[in-house]
Amino acid sequence: MNNRYSRQELFSPIGKGGQERIFNKHVLIIGAGALGSGCAEALVRAGIGKLTIVDRDYVEWSNLQRQQLYSEEDAKNRLPKVIAAKNRLLAINSSVAIEAIIADASVLELEDWAKKVNLMIDATDNFETRMILNDVSQKVGIPWIYGACVGSYGISYTIIPEKTPCLSCLVETVPLGGLTCDTAGIISPAVNMVVSYQMSEALKILVGDLDSLRNKLVSFDLWKNQYSAIQVDKLKKVDCPSCGKERSYPFLSFENQTKTAVLCGRDSVQIRPSSQTVRDLEALEQLLAKQGGTVQRNPYLLSYSAPPHRLVVFKDGRVLVHGTKDISEAKAVYHRYLG
Amino acid sequence: MNVLLNGESIQLPEHVVLVSDVLKHYEIHDKVVVVEVNGEILTSVEHQSTRLSDKDKIEIVHFVGGG
Ligand SMILES: [Zn+2]
Numbered sequence: 001m002n003n004r005y006s007r008q009e010l011f012s013p014i015g016k017g018g019q020e021r022i023f024n025k026h027v028l029i030i031g032a033g034a035l036g037s038g039c040a041e042a043l044v045r046a047g048i049g050k051l052t053i054v055d056r057d058y059v060e061w062s063n064l065q066r067q068q069l070y071s072e073e074d075a076k077n078r079l080p081k082v083i084a085a086k087n088r089l090l091a092i093n094s095s096v097a098i099e100a101i102i103a104d105a106s107v108l109e110l111e112d113w114a115k116k117v118n119l120m121i122d123a124t125d126n127f128e129t130r131m132i133l134n135d136v137s138q139k140v141g142i143p144w145i146y147g148a149c150v151g152s153y154g155i156s157y158t159i160i161p162e163k164t165p166c167l168s169c170l171v172e173t174v175p176l177g178g179l180t181c182d183t184a185g186i187i188s189p190a191v192n193m194v195v196s197y198q199m200s201e202a203l204k205i206l207v208g209d210l211d212s213l214r215n216k217l218v219s220f221d222l223w224k225n226q227y228s229a230i231q232v233d234k235l236k237k238v239d240c241p242s243c244g245k246e247r248s249y250p251f252l253s254f255e256n257q258t259k260t261a262v263l264c265g266r267d268s269v270q271i272r273p274s275s276q277t278v279r280d281l282e283a284l285e286q287l288l289a290k291q292g293g294t295v296q297r298n299p300y301l302l303s304y305s306a307p308p309h310r311l312v313v314f315k316d317g318r319v320l321v322h323g324t325k326d327i328s329e330a331k332a333v334y335h336r337y338l339g
Numbered sequence: 340m341n342v343l344l345n346g347e348s349i350q351l352p353e354h355v356v357l358v359s360d361v362l363k364h365y366e367i368h369d370k371v372v373v374v375e376v377n378g379e380i381l382t383s384v385e386h387q388s389t390r391l392s393d394k395d396k397i398e399i400v401h402f403v404g405g406g
Contacts, residue, residue, distance in 0.1 A: 035406040125406045150405040171371045171402060172383055186405060194406075217373055219400040228345040228398045230375045235382075264405065 004093075005047050018207035019047060025206045026050040028113050030105050030133060031123030032081040033057070034186065035147050037069040038195030039121050039202070044089045046203065050097040051089070052113060055081040056104040056270070056318065057263075058301060066188040078312075080300045102300060103316055104272055105129055107252050110136045119205055120144040121198060125264040127171075131242075131251040134159065134167040138243045139252065143205055147198040151184045152223035154194040157232075158201045158213055165236035166243040170217070189222050260327050268322045269330035277317035284313060288337065309333050340393040351391075358389045361397065371402040 009019050027048055029036050032055035040053055059067075059074040059081055067081075074084040082100035089098050103109060105124070114120060114136045122144055124130055130146065137144040138161050146167060147156045159166050197218055204212045216229040236243070241250045261270045281302045288295050293306040304311045309323040311333065319338065321330035341350050344361075355364050358381060362368040374381045375398040381389055391397070 031406055033406055123406050125404065127404050130404075148403045148406050150403045153403060155400060155403060170373060217400050226345040226347060228400050230373055230380060230398050230400055232373060232380060234380045235373070 008046060013209055013212065014203065014207055018209075021208060022047055022203070022206045023049045025119070026052070026117045027119045027121060027202070027206075028117040029053045029121045029123050030110075030129065031055055031125065032069075032085050033063070033123060033125060034066045034068075034188070034191040035149070035195055035198070036081075036121075036123030037067045037085065038191060039123055039147075039198055040085055040089055041068060041092065042195060042199040043202065044093045044096050044098070046199075047093070048096055048206070050099070052099040052101065052117065053082050053085055054101040054103055054105050054113070055085075056102070056314075057081050057320075058312065059084050066186060066191050077298060078296070078301065078303060079298065080314075083300060102314060104270070104318060105132070106272075107132055107136075111140065111252070114140040114142060118142065119202060121202065122146045122148075126261070128261070130167060135242050135249040135251040137161060138166055138247065139249055145198045145201050147194045149190045149194045150186060151221075152187055152190050153219070153221045154190045154197075155217070155219040156194055156197040156201075157217045158205075158215075160210070160213070161243065164215070165232055166240060168242035169235050169237045169240045170232060187222070193220060193222060260330070262325050262327065263320070266322075267325055268320050269324060269327055271319045271321065271330060271334050273317040279313060279315055279317050281313065281315060284338075291337065304337065306333075306337065311337060313338070340391065340395075342391060342394065343396045345398055356390055358386045358391065358397075361391070361399070362386065365399075367399070367401050373400045374398070 005019050008014055009016050025048060027043055029039055032053050043051055058078045059070045061075045063070055064075060069085045069088045080102045082102055086098050086100040110132055120137060122130055122133055133144055137159060141161050143160045145158050201213060217232045218229045220227045238244050241248050259272050263270055281297055285295050285297050285302055288304045293304055296303045302313045309321060312320040319334055321333050324330050355361055358374055374386060376389060377396050
């Protein structure tokens with residue numbers, strides 16, 4: 001046994017006992033972008049027992065400025081983020097069990113995954129998934145830590161079922177349309193700050209020191225030098241549809257799940273087939289090669305360039321249509337090449 | 340009036356009197372926000388009815404989706 005955790009054990013709120021507890025825990029991170037990279041690295045270095053990380057995307061050059069697990073090689077190879085993440089994480093700490101899942105976190109899967117873990121970390125880039133995550137957390141009864149950032153601004157809140165308000169309580173009746181994605185860019189210090197807030201809360205939960213939780217909605221702007229922390233307990237609603245007495249988990253119903261999504265800050269639309277499929281990428285490569293355009297394939301995805309569009313087809317049937325933000329245009333391109 | 344907004348001393352223009360005016364002034368009225376005035380957290384309905392006074396301590400947190 002080497003002494004890799006000695007400094008963390010010397011920190012008295014964790015100690016040897018806390019370190020042991022961390023090692024016996026399983027955490028789910030949803031999203032392997034900027035926040036997901038940072039959180040995953042922190043947990044793996046801290047000696048988490050098992051980590052499951054889910055993401056639907058692959059590494060691109062524009063990720064490298066802030067997504068700390070990825071390299072130029074990953075961007076060149078268009079490696080799915082969770083695969084690249086797993087490679088790097090195992091190089092950092094080979095004793096952690098890492099489960100990498102290339103998928104869009106949908107209701108059924110999230111519920112399944114949630115039942116096996118002690119804590120969920122929000123590292124998504126959209127509110128649709130967060131609302132599902134929130135309902136799943138309430139239904140399964142495990143905590144989750146909200147985190148988000150844009151520009152130099154960031155925000156975080158820790159949600160403990162049966163104790164704190166949930167995300168539905170906080171965002172009230174505001175239509176989800178008002179929570180569209182942000183395109184204002186992002187600087188890495190804002191990412192790291194949110195990761196720090198999320199991970200210190202995560203460590204407290206994992207070692208069982210719930211009394212030390214922050215218990216406040218925190219936000220900051222590193223460029224404008226602002227900081228705010230609000231006690232939001234009063235916003236917990238007895239009639240909340242997600243955490244109230246007569247809850248219905250509205251975001252777990254299938255009607256609320258979209259099959260298409262415009263990806264945050266990118267000129268891309270994701271199309272998800274209505275039924276689960278496994279695509280034969282090799283056969284598709286041959287088919288598309290005959291139609292002109294350029295096809296590239298790795299074991300996880302196929303990229304087909306037909307200017308002005310580019311299609312990226314995943315094994316699970318999902319397709320990213322790059323070069324448009326228009327859903328109907330994306331659907332037309334999808335059907336033209338993929339039937 | 341002069342208020343303490345997220346820890347910073349701010350001089351608000353004269354037409355800003357309600358909490359909802361502050362949100363408009365900072366162009367975050369179409370965002371999802373949580374507002375606290377002098378330690379009291381407000382519901383969104385109260386944003387329209389809460390008048391501010393000089394030296395008020397205001398905390399505003401707005402929700403974002405990026406990650
Ligand atoms: Zn609630």
